[in-house]
Every structure is written in C-alpha cells, then in structure tokens.
Amino acid sequence: MCKDAIVFRNKPEGVTLEAGVTYMICTCGRSKDGIFCDGSHKGTKCMPKKVTVEKTKQYHICMCKTSANFPFCDGTHSIYTNEDIGKKIQS
Template structure:
C-alpha cells in the first residue's frame, strides 16, 4: 500500500479482465478511472501494480486503495464513508 494513496471511491468496481494480459493497477487513487494507471502518481511515493489473471472473467477491483489483496477488493472499502473519498487512506 502506498503511503500517499487517496481513496478514489468507497465501493469496488466489477470489470472483465482478459487472461494473460498485463494490467497496471492504480495504487495512488489519482488516476482518471480509479482502476488503471495513467501516471497520475508522478510526484508521489506510489507506483502502479502490474498484474495478470489466469481466467478471463469479471473481477471486483479495489477503488479505496486499501485492500489486503490489491488489485482485488477485500472488503476494506466498508471502512470508508462518502466523505472519505479523495482523502488519504486510513490504513
């Protein structure tokens, strides 16, 4: 987890990912879509997390940036209220 990360949103997003394709997950919470890196982390201590999946299917991706299993949702978004969106992650 990046110490400069902000909560992009307090709910995950379902998205279909393609098996074997390399993705660059946004860990800073500053990218335009909150999911994939667009280099908005520049100037922070954050770096994108590269990952692949073994099976083409829909996955729940973390947008609160504090999942215990980035880039996948672990339910930690339930700790954030709507008022926390755009603020530094709590843990």
C-alpha cells in the first residue's frame, strides 16, 4: 500500500485479465480509470504493481487501494464512504 494513495472508488471493479500477460496496476488512485497505471503517480511515492495471472478470467480489482491482497479486492473498501473518494487512504 502506498501512503500517498487516494481512494479511487469504494467498491471493486471487475476486469478480465489474460493469463501470462503482465499488467501494471495503479496503486495511487490517480490514474484515469483507477485500474491500470497511466503515469499519474508521478510526484508521489507510489509505484504501479506488476501483476501476471495464471488463469484468464474476471478478477475484482481493489479500487480503494488498501486491500491486504492488492491488487485484488478483500473487502477493505467497506471502511470507506462516498465522501472518502478522492481523499487520502486510511493506513
């Protein structure tokens, strides 16, 4: 978890990831779609998370940026309200 991250959304996003493909997942909460890194972390201490999955399927990606199983959702988003979106994560 990056201490400079902000909450992108307070619920996960279902995304199909292809087996064997390396993805760079946004950890800062500032990328345009909140899922894939687009370089918006520049100026923060956040770095994207490199992820390669073994099975092609839909995964629930953490959008609150605080899952203990990041980048996959573990339900931590339930601590955030709609008012927390765009604000600093709880560490």
